[in-house]
Amino acid sequence: MQKRTFTLLGLGAFGLTVVSFVLLGFGRLVLSYRTARYLSAPTMFLSFVLLVGLFVYSVLVYVGVAELE
Numbered sequence: 001m002q003k004r005t006f007t008l009l010g011l012g013a014f015g016l017t018v019v020s021f022v023l024l025g026f027g028r029l030v031l032s033y034r035t036a037r038y039l040s041a042p043t044m045f046l047s048f049v050l051l052v053g054l055f056v057y058s059v060l061v062y063v064g065v066a067e068l069e
Contacts, residue, residue: 002069016047
């Protein structure tokens with residue numbers, strides 16, 4: 001994986017987290033809290049999975065199993 005791709009994926013995960021909180025906030029204005037959580041949960045889950053994947057890849061790079069170009 002290239003450094004640029006790794007950085008863009010990290011920024012994408014941060015963006016998904018921000019979108020999740022914005023969805024939760026605006027959802028609470030219009031809908032109930034429970035429904036707003038259901039609305040924002042998929043984006044938060046996707047950002048969490050992306051961050052875990054990036055963490056695992058960075059550990060593999062640190063150990064020397066994978067290479068960051």
